[in-house]
Amino acid sequence: MLKAAGASLRRALAAVSTSPLESSSRLIASSSAVQGGADEHHGYEQTPTVFDRLVTINVVDLDGKRRSVRAVVGQTLAQVLVEAGYPRTYFFPNMGFYTQHIVDAHVFIPQDYWSKIRNYKEDSDEADAIKRTFRDMIQDYAKSTSYLASYIDIVPEFNNMTIGIGPVKPWVLHSEWAFNGVHDDPTPQFKEPTTEIWG
The missing domain is CATH 1.10.12 (Lyase 2-enoyl-coa Hydratase; Chain  A, domain 2)
Structure with a gap:
């Protein structure tokens, strides 16, 4: 067996x-x-590359000069403007309780693009910071298309969007940020980019 x-x-x-x-x-x-x-x-x-995430933003500065800058999807508009080398006098600290280390800028955004900008709840910390920044930095320069660059995340739909940089009128600024309303200081906000897009 x-x-x-x-x-x-x-x-x-x-x-x-x-x-x-x-x-x-x-x-x-x-x-x-x-x-x-x-x-x-x-x-x-x-295979996606960094070039697939690049968009072009057309910026009109405070002197009325138009310039095209490259942005990476996911950056904030404030980072894009800093890396493009705009003068430090275009920027100011965000007025959020925990975000005053973040540099911000007053910008005009076309109405067609407002639906692509993140919305915040009325009682949120972000909404409070936005109101404080408008009150303390922008004041009577605010228009219906005004917003803050640090709250605008770059998305692919922004490709070829034209924005304007708006003036500011701060009540109180730390001495390092004070600029007495002068907007033609040629010194850039930072000498080095805040984000290395090729890394």
């Missing part, structure tokens, strides 16, 4: 096993199929 069981086991193994050459061919074929499938979904031409 044990002999018969052994014989049937040998027959079963012989039916399943193949020569080493056949096994190698089958392995190569299956590997190629998997590789081909991967190429169909993750080919080189479909």
Whole structure:
């Protein structure tokens, strides 16, 4: 009986096993199929790059000069303006309780793009900071299209959008930020970019 069981086991193994050459061919074929499938979904031409996240923003400065700057999706508009080298006198500290280290700017945004800007609840800390910044920094320079650059996240739909930089009229500023209403200081806000887009 044990002999018969052994014989049937040998027959079963012989039916399943193949020569080493056949096994190698089958392995190569299956590997190629998997590789081909991967190429169909993750080919080189479909791999996203930083260039896919670049948009162009047209900026009109306080002197009325128009300039196109590059922005990366996900940055704030304030970061974009800082990295573009606009003068430090265009910027001021955000008036949020925990965000006064964040540099901000008064900007005019076309009505067509307002639906793409993040909305904040009336009783939120962000809404309070926005109100305080308008009250303390922008005052009577505010228009219906005014907003704060640090609260605007760059999205692909902003490509070729034209914005204006608005003036500010601060009541009280720390001496390091004070500029007496002068907007033509050529010194940039920062000498180095705040975000390295090629990294």
